[in-house]
Amino acid sequence: xxxxxxxxxxxxxxxxLLAGLGLLLVLGLWNCRRIIRGDWGDDSVSPFxxxxxxxxxxxxxxxxxxxxVELRRMKRDISRAGIYAPDAFDRLLAVxxxxxxxxxxxxxxxxxxxxxxxxxxxxxxxxxxxxxxGIPGLFLNARGRVRAAGILSAxxxxxxxxxxxxxxxxxxxxxxxxIVEFSPNVSSxxxxxxxxxxxxxxxxxxxVAFQQLxxxxxxxxxxxxxxxxxxxxxxxxxxxxAIDNLSVSIRSGLRSEAEARANSLSLKLLFPIILCVSPPVxxxxxxxxxxxxxxxxxxxxxxxxxxxxMRRGSSSPSGGQ
Numbered sequence: 001x002x003x004x005x006x007x008x009x010x011x012x013x014x015x016x017l018l019a020g021l022g023l024l025l026v027l028g029l030w031n032c033r034r035i036i037r038g039d040w041g042d043d044s045v046s047p048f049x050x051x052x053x054x055x056x057x058x059x060x061x062x063x064x065x066x067x068x069v070e071l072r073r074m075k076r077d078i079s080r081a082g083i084y085a086p087d088a089f090d091r092l093l094a095v096x097x098x099x100x101x102x103x104x105x106x107x108x109x110x111x112x113x114x115x116x117x118x119x120x121x122x123x124x125x126x127x128x129x130x131x132x133x134g135i136p137g138l139f140l141n142a143r144g145r146v147r148a149a150g151i152l153s154a155x156x157x158x159x160x161x162x163x164x165x166x167x168x169x170x171x172x173x174x175x176x177x178x179i180v181e182f183s184p185n186v187s188s189x190x191x192x193x194x195x196x197x198x199x200x201x202x203x204x205x206x207x208v209a210f211q212q213l214x215x216x217x218x219x220x221x222x223x224x225x226x227x228x229x230x231x232x233x234x235x236x237x238x239x240x241x242a243i244d245n246l247s248v249s250i251r252s253g254l255r256s257e258a259e260a261r262a263n264s265l266s267l268k269l270l271f272p273i274i275l276c277v278s279p280p281v282x283x284x285x286x287x288x289x290x291x292x293x294x295x296x297x298x299x300x301x302x303x304x305x306x307x308x309x310m311r312r313g314s315s316s317p318s319g320g321q
Contacts, residue, residue, distance in 0.1 A: 057090065057091070057094045058090060058094075060093075060094045060097050060098055060101075061090045061091075061093035061094040061097060062093070063097050063101070064093075064096070064097045064100055064101075064133075066093075070137070073137075073141075074089065074092065074093075074137055074140065075089055076144075076218055077137070077140045077141045077143075077144040078092065078140065078144075079144075079215075079216040079217075080144030080145070080147060080148045080216065080217055080218060081140055081143045081144040081147055082147055082189060082192065092136055092140065095136055096132070096133060096135075096136045096137070099129075099132035099133070099135070099136075100129045100132055100133050102132075103125050103126075103128040103129035103132055104125060104126075104129050106125060107121060107122055107125035107126075110125070147189050148217050148218070148219055150187055150189055150190075151187060151189050151190045151193060151217060151219075152217075152219055152221055152222070152250070152254070153187075153254060154183075154186045154187035154190045155190070155221065155222070155225070155247075155250055156247045156250050156251045156254075157186050158179055158183060158186060158190065158194070159225075159243050159244075159246060159247040159250070160247055161178070161179055161182055162175055162179055162243055163240050163243045163244050163247070165178055165179070166239055166240040166243065167240055172206050172229070172233075172239065173201060173206060176194070176197065176198045176201060176206065177198060179194060180194045180195055180198055193213055193216070193217075196209075196212075196213070197209040197210060197212075197213055200212055205233060206229055206233065207226065207229045207230035207233045207234075208230075210222070210225055210226035210229045210230075211226040211230065213226065214226040221246075221249075221250045221253065224246060224249070224250075225246060228242045228243070228246055
C-alpha cells in the first residue's frame with residue numbers, strides 16, 4: 001500500500017499543479033476580457049486589482065523580456081483604450097507574463113502525466129505560450145483603435161458646437177464646459193476625454209490640454225486641433241475660422257477614408273465568393289452538361305449490339321431470380 005502511494009504521488013502532484021495552472025489561466029483570460037470591455041477600473045474580484053500593486057506582481061510584470069518598441073506601443077494602446085489607472089501597464093504585463101509562464105510550466109506536468117517524452121506536447125505548450133504572449137496586446141490594440149476611431153468621428157460635431165459658442169462671444173475656456181454638457185449626446189468616450197481636457201485647461205492652458213489629448217489618442221487630426229488651438233492662443237488670430245476649417249478638413253478625411261473602405265470591399269468579397277459561392281455554382285452549371293455529353297457519346301460511339309448485350313447483362317440477374 002505504501003509503495004503504491006509512493007508510486008502514485010508524482011501523478012497526483014502533477015495533476016494538482018496542472019489544475020492550479022488551469023485556474024490561473026482562466027483568471028488571466030478573465031482579466032484579458034476585462035481589458036476588452038474597458039472596466040479595469042472596477043475593483044471587483046481580481047487579485048490583479050490590489051492597491052498598491054503587490055511586489056510579486058511587479059516582479060511578474062518584468063519576468064519576460066520585451067523590446068522597447070513593444071513597450072511604447074502597449075503604453076500608447078493603454079491610453080487610447082481609456083485605461084488611466086496608474087498601474088495599468090504593470091497589470092497588463094503581469095497578466096500576459098502569467099499566461100506565458102502557466103503554459104511553459106504545464107509542459108513538464110503533462111509529460112509526467114503521459115509518462116513518455118513527446119515532441120507534440122512541447123510544441124503545443126510553446127505555441128500556446130506564444131499565443132497568450134500576444135493575446136492581451138492584440139485585444140488592447142483593437143479596443144484602442146476602435147475607441148480612437150469613434151472619438152475621431154465625433155470630433156467634427158464637437159468642433160461645430162465650439163464654433164457656435166465662439167461666435168456667440170464666449171472664450172475657449174468658457175466654451176469647453178458647454179461642450180462637455182452636450183458631448184454625451186455624441187460620444188461617451190469623447191465626453192470622458194473632454195472632461196480631462198477641461199481639468200487640464202484649468203491647471204495650464206487649453207492648448208496644452210488639447211496637446212495631451214492628441215498624445216493620448218495618437219491621431220493626426222487631433223494633433224492638428226491641438227496645433228490650431230496653440231497657434232490661436234499664441235498669436236491671437238481668429239479661432240472660429242480656424243476651427244471651421246479644421247472641422248471641414250476632418251470631415252473630408254473621414255469621407256475619403258469611408259470611400260476607400262467601400263472601394264476595397266469588392267476585393268475583400270472576392271475571396272468568399274471564390275471559396276464559398278463559386279464551387280456550388282460551378283457544380284450546378286458544369287455537371288449536367290457533362291452527364292449529357294457522357295450519355296450522348298455512349299449512345300453514339302457504342303454499337304447497338306453492344307448496348308443490347310449490356311442491357312441483357314444488367315437485366316439477367318433479376319430475370320434469374
